[in-house]
């Protein structure tokens with residue numbers, strides 16, 4: 001029997017994914033899940049045929065230049081791929097894959113949790129109850145912002161944005177969106193397209209950041225963008241922290257220009273801007289978007305499907 005391809009799996013994976021990787025590959029695992037410095041994972045890549053990585057491994061052009069010649073494919077356990085210099089990987093003759101679509105529904109659930117958590121002041125409510133400071137019901141206690149009849153602006157209408165739109169309609173929100181390309185009518189449905197991000201901002205009582213982090217989108221939600229939102233808008237970010245300008249968001253949350261925010265992702269996470277922690281009108285989660293049993297299994301299986309196809313000489317299902 002031909003020997004199995006060798007694989008470096010840089011982070012701990014869900015059990016079912018680990019079992020399949022160990023069954024089908026000569027896999028070096030990281031059961032302790034210690035994040036390895038670049039030098040270390042590059043050294044461990046020596047002699048490996050493939051790498052299964054996460055966003056913790058920064059595959060810069062410099063790292064690509066240092067990759068051992070044995071490595072022919074890099075499969076990232078994420079839909080986001082801003083941690084990889086895709087052009088450099090491809091130019092080196094290697095294949096690179098990600099995990100689109102399988103996490104759309106889970107991330108959309110978390111976007112709605114962030115939206116509701118921010119709109120309905122879940123953090124303040126939780127704090128009252130947990131700290132024993134809830135002294136009873138009164139008619140003006142922790143009043144929030146209605147979803148029904150409000151407009152949700154979705155910045156980035158890929159699979160995740162579309163899954164958010166499906167949920168939002170059920171909450172009575174009118175869906176508006178901006179995307180590089182307008183959706184086909186059957187995907188767009190009753191969503192209203194705006195051909196500029198500024199145009200979307202002007203109508204977004206709620207704004208969901210749902211686009212990838214790219215050179216074009218980084219820092220897009222800045223002071224000017226926030227000034228274009230309706231006063232008292234609610235910001236939701238389940239995409240990437242660097243798409244928003246933290247100084248501008250925090251200032252707007254302090255002044256009330258933004259009524260609230262629900263944030264699952266942060267620039268430099270887990271070392272988020274500490275000012276977020278003390279703002280009462282922010283609902284914070286630790287990058288839980290795709291964190292469900294089935295979704296994390298599906299992400300791992302998607303990586304392995306790509307690796308299997310590659311080593312069988314077939315086209316990778318989700319090559320970048």
Ligand code: DGY
Nearest residue numbers: 055077078079080290
């Ligand atoms: C993704 O898949 O990009 C998630 O945000 C996890 O990094």
